[in-house]
Amino acid sequence: MVNVLILGSGGREHALADAIHRSNRLDRLFVMPGNPGMAAIATLIDDDPMNNDVVRSFVIEHHIELVIPGSEVYLRNGIADALQDLDLIVFGPTRQAAEIESSKRYAKDLMRRHAIPTAQYAVFTDYDKAVAYVEQQGTPIVVKYDGLAGGKGVVVATDKEEAIAALDKMLRERTYGTDGVVIEEYLEGPEFSLMCFVVGDILIPMPIAQDHKRLLDGDQGPNTGGMGIYSGVPIIPDEVVDQAMTTIMEPIVKALADDGRPYVGFLYGGLMHTTDGPKVIEFNARFGDPEAEVILPRLKSDLIDVILAVTSGRVPEVRWSSSYTVGVVMASNGYPGTYRKLVPIHGLDKIEGSVYHMGTTIQSGQLVTNGGRVLLVVGQAETLAEAVHQAYANVASIKCDSLMYRRDIAHQSLKR
Numbered sequence: 001m002v003n004v005l006i007l008g009s010g011g012r013e014h015a016l017a018d019a020i021h022r023s024n025r026l027d028r029l030f031v032m033p034g035n036p037g038m039a040a041i042a043t044l045i046d047d048d049p050m051n052n053d054v055v056r057s058f059v060i061e062h063h064i065e066l067v068i069p070g071s072e073v074y075l076r077n078g079i080a081d082a083l084q085d086l087d088l089i090v091f092g093p094t095r096q097a098a099e100i101e102s103s104k105r106y107a108k109d110l111m112r113r114h115a116i117p118t119a120q121y122a123v124f125t126d127y128d129k130a131v132a133y134v135e136q137q138g139t140p141i142v143v144k145y146d147g148l149a150g151g152k153g154v155v156v157a158t159d160k161e162e163a164i165a166a167l168d169k170m171l172r173e174r175t176y177g178t179d180g181v182v183i184e185e186y187l188e189g190p191e192f193s194l195m196c197f198v199v200g201d202i203l204i205p206m207p208i209a210q211d212h213k214r215l216l217d218g219d220q221g222p223n224t225g226g227m228g229i230y231s232g233v234p235i236i237p238d239e240v241v242d243q244a245m246t247t248i249m250e251p252i253v254k255a256l257a258d259d260g261r262p263y264v265g266f267l268y269g270g271l272m273h274t275t276d277g278p279k280v281i282e283f284n285a286r287f288g289d290p291e292a293e294v295i296l297p298r299l300k301s302d303l304i305d306v307i308l309a310v311t312s313g314r315v316p317e318v319r320w321s322s323s324y325t326v327g328v329v330m331a332s333n334g335y336p337g338t339y340r341k342l343v344p345i346h347g348l349d350k351i352e353g354s355v356y357h358m359g360t361t362i363q364s365g366q367l368v369t370n371g372g373r374v375l376l377v378v379g380q381a382e383t384l385a386e387a388v389h390q391a392y393a394n395v396a397s398i399k400c401d402s403l404m405y406r407r408d409i410a411h412q413s414l415k416r
């Protein structure tokens, strides 16, 4: 029996907690700091997971055998390194290996060295040179901040003015910090998220999902952390996923190992199905959010068993449900800009199926909003159309004055 600690407080961590809670191998489950949605299935620890010393003391004192960092911020903060000498499993990469996400420049250079298909690019710290490059390349073009920017550091610029405005923000005003930018060729095609369990040269793919990053219906409006998601993505053929495994996921894991940065944990390929085959948009060093909320409900195997198997060098058989899952994000009006908080939420007790909490808290005994993305409501069924229907029926049960959501989740696959 295993004691588990999950780090984080969002919908992804809620879905991880849910999957761990279903395990027959679980002894005690702790989440630091967690959220109100998990209170029924885990012990919430009101400490700061960004303090590696606090986490270290906690895992020793509570005989934790498995730590799952939810967000990249803990990985970049070196939690895997800080616990490396202890007799436990951290299912997440070291700070250096996590640079596959935290440094776009490192990721792009590694892909270039290993001929892994991705957009052409150039790296800049100098504003004038970056502007000259945009002028020479033309538009559309993509400007990316070369560090963590909470999902907001990417601008797909349709014209020169938009590209230069992004460079102003990133290289002159230093809105996200002091890192440089990567300027990339614009790629076209449907996107998909391919998550794998990775340890050494073992890679186990999960079913793919498709995120909806733009705020509004029809993929309009600003980029967000993700407004909805579905798993089981009929518009992406299985052959393309197989090709992505052999041309992208397997080579990048090998490349990291060859670079002295062996990878452990969930590896996320944000990929695009272009007319030249699958190409990398980005890698993430952790489970996707909201991908976790629709992929993990399809896992029929025991999550602790799978992690213990791969970390001891075995390749387990991992079983997945054939059903489709759809997740609709309910976000505060105003997100990704400013928004009200602490608005009461009612109706969660009327829902059939899962609701994952992304940004909630309890005030005077009442569940209230406490973030930009607040809830993720899941529908699960044997057809995609039925799963969409179920997700929106659940959304309709939730009563809250300040939440909005997209009405077209899964549209790319449904309109076929």
Ligand code: AMP
Residues within 6 Å of the ligand: 119, 142, 151, 154, 156, 184, 185, 186, 187, 188, 191, 213, 223, 270, 281, 282
């Ligand atoms: P990222 O944060 O890197 O996932 O980028 C956010 C979104 O910007 C992606 O999901 C894509 O829709 C878009 N994007 C990023 N890079 C490119 C690219 N090279 N070409 C076209 N779209 C891109």
Ligand code: GLY
Residues within 6 Å of the ligand: 211, 225, 226, 284, 287, 288, 289, 290, 291
């Ligand atoms: N779904 C986007 C992300 O997790 O980065």
